[in-house]
Amino acid sequence: MVAIARRSEGSRPISLDDVSNITAISKRYLEQVAMGLKGAGLLRGVRGRSGGYLLTRTPAEITVCEIVEASIGPINVVDCVLDPETCDKVGECHTRWVYERINTGITDVLNGLKLQDLLDHHSNGTAPSENCVDRRPSEPGVD
Secondary structure: OHHHHHHHOOOOOEOHHHHHHHHOOOHHHHHHHHHHHHHOOOEEEEOOOOOEEEEOOOHHHOEHHHHHHHHHOOOOOOHHHHOHHHOOOOOOOOOHHHHHHHHHHHHHHHHOOEHHHHHHHHHHOOOOHHHOOOOOOOOOOOO
16 A cells, blocks of 8 residues: 555556565465455556556545455454354453453554555654554653
8 A cells, every 4th residue: 555655646556566566565465455455445446558556545544444454354353352152251251351452452553543654654764653542551650
């Protein structure tokens, strides 16, 4: 998505061959990922000789969570969090709530990051920390 966002500034589509060359990710894998991203409405294909892919929204409007979930599915560290019926001990489990918190934490961080943050971080090396959710308890005596 970063390679596509960089190239598509000014509405220039980028082919998966070019993305593969830039990222060293196989075209076959990129084709699978692109299908999910298109299905989620994050990319659109442009046909023709100079065709390829374009973002459907600006990088500032696309969350990293949308990209991840379109690529690999919902954030879910263990099956029982999203589908409690997969575990016969769900009613007596002492750790399921930990996994729920982990899912929520990951989702919050990814929702707090935009594709634009990745572009900015790569181009100037700044951390997008102002957009990240940080729920770690502060250390006593540290402001």
